[in-house]
Amino acid sequence: MSSIMLSHVSYTYRGAQTAAVKGASCTFEPGLLYAVVGPSGSGKSTLLSMLAGLDLPTEGEVTFDGRNLNDLDLDRYRRESIAMIFQAFQLFPLLTVLENVCYPMELCGVKPADARERAKILLERVGITKDKHNRFPSNLSGGEQQRVAIARSLSAGAKTLLADEPTGNLDVANTEKIMEILQGLSHNDGCCVIVVTHDQEVSGIADVVFTMKDGALMVQQTDKN
Ligand SMILES: Nc1ncnc2c1ncn2[C@@H]1O[C@H](COP(=O)(O)OP(=O)(O)O)[C@@H](O)[C@H]1O
Numbered sequence: 001m002s003s004i005m006l007s008h009v010s011y012t013y014r015g016a017q018t019a020a021v022k023g024a025s026c027t028f029e030p031g032l033l034y035a036v037v038g039p040s041g042s043g044k045s046t047l048l049s050m051l052a053g054l055d056l057p058t059e060g061e062v063t064f065d066g067r068n069l070n071d072l073d074l075d076r077y078r079r080e081s082i083a084m085i086f087q088a089f090q091l092f093p094l095l096t097v098l099e100n101v102c103y104p105m106e107l108c109g110v111k112p113a114d115a116r117e118r119a120k121i122l123l124e125r126v127g128i129t130k131d132k133h134n135r136f137p138s139n140l141s142g143g144e145q146q147r148v149a150i151a152r153s154l155s156a157g158a159k160t161l162l163a164d165e166p167t168g169n170l171d172v173a174n175t176e177k178i179m180e181i182l183q184g185l186s187h188n189d190g191c192c193v194i195v196v197t198h199d200q201e202v203s204g205i206a207d208v209v210f211t212m213k214d215g216a217l218m219v220q221q222t223d224k225n
């Protein structure tokens with residue numbers, strides 16, 4: 001199982017006067033659910049984008065499984081090691097639910113029949129019943145679309161799940177269900193789940209809460225740590 005470590009990580013966008021992330025140091029371990037909370041513009045998405053290998057730090061280093069991301073094949077890292085979900089779900093609108101979940105596996109060369117079997121298991125895992133597998137995303141509720149997005153993100157076997165405001169478009173009931181699924185993935189399946197949010201309710205369920213303010217990352221003391 002792999003942990004992600006940040007060591008004195010900063011990121012400054014080209015042409016920007018100040019860094020969006022400033023000297024962040026922390027470790028994200030498998031089996032735990034993390035929340036990163038902070039106001040809009042505090043650097044949360046920038047932090048996730050470095051964890052995902054989409055941006056490399058302008059200072060400091062990010063290591064996955066002890067290896068510096070600078071030295072990894074980042075396309076492969078993103079395809080195989082990292083699962084990502086977003087506020088807007090970002091499902092493919094012209095593919096069915098089942099096809100959405102199969103798609104990343106087919107990119108990785110999994111045989112279509114095997115991909116379909118695994119997709120069905122993943123969809124069941126997130127509570128999407130068979131009668132919905134052949135629907136298009138637009139015929140699902142927001143909560144259901146996010147479940148499909150979770151199943152799709154995990155289809156290539158990644159055990160590190162990065163979620164950027166995953167419940168931002170959901171009502172309270174669906175927010176709770178999605179957070180239960182994310183908690184189950186960390187506690188039962190050993191995934192490392194990192195949720196960026198500005199919702200204090202969402203952070204309440206996390207094992208470890210970090211706060212971000214003006215690019216600085218700090219661990220929040222809770223009764224769990
Ligand atoms: N592509 C970009 N180019 C320049 N500045 C950016 C870019 N993306 C974000 N920023 C700036 O970086 C800071 C942090 O943004 P972001 O990481 O998106 O914060 P959050 O996700 O917490 O809202 C903000 O000041 C934002 O304006």
Ligand SMILES: [Mg+2]
Binds near residue numbers: 044045046
């Ligand atoms: Mg953001």
